[in-house]
Amino acid sequence: MAAMAATPIRVQQFLQNLPLFSELTGDEVDRLAAATAQVRAPAGSLLFRRGDPCIGFHVIVYGQIKLALAGRDGAEKVVEVLGPGQSFGEAVMFLERPYVVFAEALSDSMLLFIGKSAILAEIEHNPRFARKMLAGLAMRLHRLMSDLEAYSLKSGTQRVIGYLLRDAPEESAAGTRLAIELATSKGVLASRLNITREHFSRILHELSAAGLIEVHGRHVTVLDLARLRSYTP
Amino acid sequence: MAAMAATPIRVQQFLQNLPLFSELTGDEVDRLAAATAQVRAPAGSLLFRRGDPCIGFHVIVYGQIKLALAGRDGAEKVVEVLGPGQSFGEAVMFLERPYVVFAEALSDSMLLFIGKSAILAEIEHNPRFARKMLAGLAMRLHRLMSDLEAYSLKSGTQRVIGYLLRDAPEESAAGTRLAIELATSKGVLASRLNITREHFSRILHELSAAGLIEVHGRHVTVLDLARLRSYTP
DNA sequence: TGCGCCCTTTGACACAGATCAAAGTCGGCC
DNA sequence: GGCCGACTTTGATCTGTGTCAAAGGGCGCA
Known part of the structure; x- marks a missing residue:
């Protein structure tokens, strides 16, 4: 005091x-x-x-x-x-x-x-x-x-998507982009999402490969909100 | 009303x-x-x-x-x-x-x-x-x-053990027995513990085989509290 | 400019637990 | 007492995710 x-x-x-x-x-x-x-x-x-x-x-x-x-x-x-x-x-x-x-x-x-x-x-x-x-x-x-x-009830991939969409608008036109800054290091975030760093890294890679997001360090760009939301592993 | x-x-x-x-x-x-x-x-x-x-x-x-x-x-x-x-x-x-x-x-x-x-x-x-x-x-x-x-941070087996010991005394002499009546059907209980019925059944079987418990329908007897508590898969 | 450190990615592999399928087992009810 | 349906067990197989190991970045600091 x-x-x-x-x-x-x-x-x-x-x-x-x-x-x-x-x-x-x-x-x-x-x-x-x-x-x-x-x-x-x-x-x-x-x-x-x-x-x-x-x-x-x-x-x-x-x-x-x-x-x-x-x-x-x-x-x-x-x-x-x-x-x-x-x-x-x-x-x-x-x-x-x-x-x-x-x-x-x-x-x-x-x-x-x-x-x-x-x-x-x-x-x-x-x-x-x-x-x-x-x-x-x-x-x-x-x-x-x-x-x-x-x-x-959800897979690791779904949890990551959920995190990326956490404060995205409910509805969005096809092709809507969204810029996201990860709040912490990927290691901490992975643990928050109940997966390992390695697995988290692979999921981000998988979503990038599918053309849904782009990752540069802590900066993530969602390329198509609607498509990411309805992505099925 | x-x-x-x-x-x-x-x-x-x-x-x-x-x-x-x-x-x-x-x-x-x-x-x-x-x-x-x-x-x-x-x-x-x-x-x-x-x-x-x-x-x-x-x-x-x-x-x-x-x-x-x-x-x-x-x-x-x-x-x-x-x-x-x-x-x-x-x-x-x-x-x-x-x-x-x-x-x-x-x-x-x-x-x-x-x-x-x-x-x-x-x-x-x-x-x-x-x-x-x-x-x-x-x-x-x-x-x-x-x-x-x-x-x-716990395995299915550890969760089951945790459930069985939920209201067992903190300390207990070696060989202490405990009679338990499962509150619900095994299917519901398994889901509560976040595992499948099949897996739950196998865990109970494994603990029985290890001489730690005996199972008769919904009635489970813990044969040795202390040993069950310190059981490692 | 380059060294060192920490975070991250990649690859190979292992395993807990899920899924699918089929056979028991039990208790209720006519 | 015996049949039915719901619950449970068992077996075989599959798979998401973890683990271990090693190689990359990136960036502050000297």
Whole structure:
């Protein structure tokens, strides 16, 4: 909390601009800010490990954070990759349980850590805030369900296509192009999609060979949205 | 709501006994009951399909309900199998989204359907209830994460073992036995564990051959808890 | 300009688990 | 008691994806 004193105003502003806190009064945001600490995370550093107790949640100010599960023998499965404005750890905060994932900074990052008790207090006398919190958790559940669906009913190729089309318009004329910048290294992305780097590489190659996309490093161009969407391996 | 009139008292009693509603006052439970409908679901019937709008959530009074995702060509993936006292659909209720899974009764069942507006009203003036709701969703997220972890970093055999040991004591002397009754047909259970019936059958056979379990229909006896826990394929 | 490091691609091969097909097995119901 | 349909097992084979190994890039840094 000491670090916060350096830029006391900005924390309030940042919090107020988050959808989750947007409708709180100035006083309420002030109370939250008083329970908030700024956290600096250099690339590669861990914010917490599986098993650590959870006494609050994080919001990313800038940078990029990876949440992942660690398996035996150093294998890991990336659960989510998050960027500025996104938060994580709310769910564990409401259970009296330790973290199940670990969090690692993929690039130099800055976060706010908001203490559990301040959130619980806010819920106590602000039902609208409680509803937003509920909607937030529900949204997360929804996303997890989508992942589960993708992992169990779709092939690796289909998951990659799904990722490439994640925020493409629903309908699109034949031949519509789309430029995409992969959010992270291909290795991390592959793990996020539950496939190996090698397999991911081969899938990208296969889609290129089919004339559906062009790949240059992290930059991918979808050459025909409609055709990619209906591609069958 | 008409059907409710047949047994007006019992609904209140049942609701009050659920952990979620246990600390509500009589008046509060009454209001909830007024927004509650009894639903009868014969074995094999659908409660809702993917895409249906969600205007409340369900609690099982008796029977057994399966939540599942439908893939192309009739393939399906069982997400959860629920029994008496368990609820489902809370998450979608808080989002303005349609169901993503469908719900089917595995046996003749009876449920309560609690209207969304009554829940929202309760949250509005009862922060402790809001917290319980949050804890409920967080718990669900936690479970889903466990499934995700199992699906992505464990083998089919390990998932089956995990299921058999789901509520076995943490520590146990060598040679401890455990009697288990499978909750559903092996086909449904296999899908829940994300493997095919055939593969599930073979895994059970393999564990039997290794002298770790004995299988008689739906009745499974673990012959040595400790040894099963540390079994490596 | 070139060295070193990390990320990525490519190839050959192995394997868990799926699929297809057919034979059991069990319990309910007339 | 015996037949039917649903569930389960078993066998043979196929295949998507992982693993292991080695060769390429690309890019910051000296």
